[in-house]
Amino acid sequence: MDPSALPPLVGCLVCHHEGTITHARGRRLIQLGTSDALTLTCAHCAMVATLDWEPAVEDPSQAETWRIRFRKLPRDYPYTYAATLFGKAGWLHADQALDMSAQVYIHRERLQQAQAGLLDWLKPRLLSPPPPLMSAEERVYLALKPVQYGKRGSGSPFQAGREGTVLDTGTFYLTDSKIHLLGQQRDRSHRLSEIAQASFDERGWTLVLEGNSTSANYYYGATTLGDLFDGELIVAIILALRDGAS
């Protein structure tokens, strides 16, 4: 049977281009079974995966009949999110792989929209009543929880963020003019223009404020592993607002 109708051969699960997947027969994974393994390679993003499928099934488009394991993933923009998500996954059954691939696609679309200053998809809204320190006119683009406020440690700017000392934790609001933290200890608020640095890695994001040496020694940040709103997307949204979107 021709496996070319299987979804991972029709379109790349990482970059979503069609017609870029070539396949070669791999080693037989289950020596005495009927399972066949194919090695898939994408000519666009250079992804390499092993596809294990069941040739006896009548309809190869059936979602349950295959599983995939990614062996090589593109690491560069805009595929870092896909690499993080798929890179930790191991063997994925068809429905899991397709769900994650859809999330990768949505993330990439949202990231590119944010970087173009397009944020209406976040459905910014007024809070009524607004929390303390927020004006009634501020439109909320993101509400994130839990977010940490802390004192920076030494080391690289990013590590100096979330590897510093946590001083407070609470709900973080990003609005069209400010960031707010409704903390367990106290509430804090800063203008977007005070954000000096916004950085991310595969574990999360960090903001550092400019201004006097006191405020520059503190950070806001959170761990976001696996979320659609990962560090890369959150930082892109924050910078788009700071730099004049909406």
Ligand SMILES: [Zn+2]
């Ligand atoms: Zn690809």
